[in-house]
Structures are given as C-alpha cells and as structure tokens.
Amino acid sequence: MDGYALITGAGKGIGRSIALQLAQKGHNLLLVSRSESDLKSLATQLITDHEIKIEYLAIDLSVNGAALKIFNWVASLTVPISILINNAGHGLWGDFEALPLDGQTNMMQVNMNALVELSHLFIPLLKQQKQAHLLNIASTAAYQSVPVLAVYSATKAFVLSFSRALRYELKDSPIAVSCLSPGPTDTGFAKRAGMEALAELAEKFNMQADDVARIGLKGMFNKKAEIVPGLLNRLSVFGVRHIPKSFSERIAANLYKH
Template sequence: MTYALITGASKGIGKSIAEELAAKGKNLLLVSRSEETLNELRLSLIQRYNVHVAYLAIDLSAAEAPQLVSNWCTSNNYSIDVLVNNAGYGLWGPFEKVSLESHQEMLQLNMLTVVQLTYALLPELKKHASSYILNVASTAAYQAVPTLSLYAASKSFVLLFTRGIRLELEGTGVSVSCLCPGPTSTDFVTRAGMSLAIQKKSDTFSMTSEAVARIGVRGMYNHKAEIIPGLLNKIIVAATAWLPKYVTEKIANDLYKK
C-alpha cells in the first residue's frame, strides 16, 4: 500500500489536492497544524472515497518538523510514492515593517521545510518504479513583488529548486514538478494581512482551489516541469519573459500596494 503525503492539507489548495487524489483512489497522509480540521477531512475522505487516510498535526514552520514527519512515516511503515510540498504562506507589507522573526518563520516554511522534507523522503520515493514530487510555488516566482518581496523570493527558490532536482533525478523514476498558481480562492490574502482593496482585486482574477488542484495533479502525473493553471496566468508568466523586469515589477507593485 502506497501513500501520497500532502503538507498544508487541511485547507485551500492542499485540501483540494487531497480531494483530487482521493477521488483517484490514492491513500493519503495529511500533514498540517489543525488536528480537528485534519480529522474531519480524514473521516470525510474515507467515507466518500474508501481510501486509507492518516494525519499528523504539526507546525511545519518549526525547524525540527520535517524530521519529525519523516520519523512518523518510518515508525508507521508508510510507503510514500507521492510528496506534495504545499504548505506555505505570505506576509504583506514593506519589508522593514514586518518583524524579522515573522520573516524567518515564513522562510523556514516556504523554503527550508520543502528542502528538508524532500531530502528526508527522497530515499523512500526512489524505492518505487514511479514516484512524484509536486512543489507548490506561485506565479509570484517569476518576478519581484514589492510588499510581498520575501514571499516572491521564496517561491522563486521553490521553482528553481524544483527544476534543478528534476534534472538530477532523471532516470531514477522520481518525477519532480512545480505548480505555480496565480490568485486562488483560499485564505492566502487574509493570512498575509492584505488590505480589503487588494482582496477585492484578487477576487476578480481568482481561480477556485479545486480547479488549481485538478490541473496540478494532472500535470504532476503527466510529468510536467512547470504547471501554470489558467490562461491569464500563463499569459502573465509569458510576459515576464520578454517584458523588461521594471515593467512587470511596476505592475506587481501597483497590484499589491495599499
């Protein structure tokens, strides 16, 4: 019996990816902070899809969390052939107005947890003839985003890390993909502390988490390097390749300023 391990699985894109995989008959390991929410999701997925589901409630922004997740998998003999590094969040505002501690906690989750968990579980993933890693980044990875400067930088890191190890792992049976959604109907904007005006702008262009998850899972199984859901998001990312950086960064600045 094999499992897909999903971080940040209790809500948003992570929850929708769990739903999408369960609908395909995939057994799941759900990792997030909220035990009550995880247990409710576990029971719902078991009832609707008749799959095996286990969960671990843990704060993934803690430096020791990835090793604890790996230990949990080992002690329970969970065989993992899909790893979805989805957990992450943003902090909105001028760089110097957000506490350094808050910046560091976000960077730990968005980058180091992804690296540490991938490193810890890669030997297990390589045991299978075919396995998958899906790292969740953002269209923010393709240009600097003022007032979301460290978030965008962290997602750029995830994208480049994904592309690098994708080539390293060619021929091993491990396929590595990066999902780069644009605005999505989750609590990202609220969690980041953005203004109501920005929330309204975001809602205009948002995709549902279900649509993003469906495209992401399909792209993962089709071995795509980068998965960009939605035509508008594809156009925006393509534009960053040929427009001067100042132009795309100015557009991002205008979108996310107060």
C-alpha cells in the same frame, strides 16, 4: 493504488482539494497540517466517501525539526510513499522593513527550508517505487520580484529554481519532479497575508482551489516540469519573461500597494 501520497498543508485550500481529488482516484493518504481539527474533519470525510487508508499528523512546519518528525512518523507507519506534495506555505504583505523580522524568517522556514528538508528525507523512499512523483507548490510570484511581497516572492522563486534543478538530478530515477505555480486562488491566502485591502481585486481574478488542484495533479501525473494553471496566469508569466524587470516590478508595486 501503490504507495501513499504525503501532502503538507492539507487542511485547507489547494492542499485540501488535492487530498480530495487523490482520494477520488483511490490513493491512500498521509495528511499533514497545523490544525488537527481540519485534518480530523477531512480524514473523516474521505474515509466515509472513499475506501482508502488515511493517517494524519498535526504539526507546525515553522518549528525547527518538524520535517524530521514527519519523516519519523511516516517511518513508524511502515507504509510505502509514492507521492510527496510540498504544499505548506504562507505569505506576508507589506514593506520589508515594516514587517516583523521573525514573521519573515518564519515564512522562509516553511516555504523553503521545510520543503528542502522533506524532499531530502523522502527522496530515498520515493526511489523505492517503480514510479514516484514530487510536486512542489510555488506561485506565479516565483517568476518576478514583487514589492511588498518581497520575501514571499523570493521564497517562491527559490522553490521553482530548486524544483527544476532537482528534476534534472533525478531524471534517471523513478521520481518525476514538478512545480505548480498558481496565481490568485480562493484559499484565504490574501487575508492571512494581511492583504484585506486587495480582497475585492483578488475576487475578480481568483481561481477556485479545486480547479488549481485538478490542473496541478494532471500536470504532475503527466510529469510536466512547470505547471501554471489558468490562461491569465500563463499570459502573465509569459509577459514578465519578455518585458524589462523594472517595468514588471513597477506594475506589481502599483497593483499590490493599493
């Protein structure tokens, strides 16, 4: 395949599944995540199973300047980039005033700022290809405000809005911009967000990361603007667009405060 695919948050969950499926399609990969052990394990597996080229970089995207370090790392490799997948992100569960402020600003840095910085840095490189793709990962939480996930849902609303605007700006370029908005997915997100109390509920509705990745990549290659995997998730998104916001917020609050 022409060009490499750069994937952030590639060590686990949806990012790992995306890497596995792109490798199966013969794409060379640049993998970025916080955990070097996760990246090394994934790279070893993919190199063994597929005849592709892989490079990886362990870095924390919550640190200022991380996006530029990633860009400089890619530049030092002198390889073409045809796909950028901004998958890195995390959430925090709890009332806004009760959660530590630094944890919430850290989340905003990863979910929004780093995504914007990487997009801005890599768009000139993506434009050098005959066809390129930029896929941002949001969430079904992007479609409504979610009490006790107030900042997280706001960051994902930003990702969705930014992706649509960027898609329009780049419509006459080789770059197709898409936004993938998964619902509950079996990735360990709930545990990392401090939502252990909802684990049993989440298990009833979780999609598998492999299925989300497959649907996301299909939508990306088909140049879809918005990709919402799963019938229940699509119905949820449709519903919140057609009911009063106060009603959808009350439903979300009752659900997530359990």
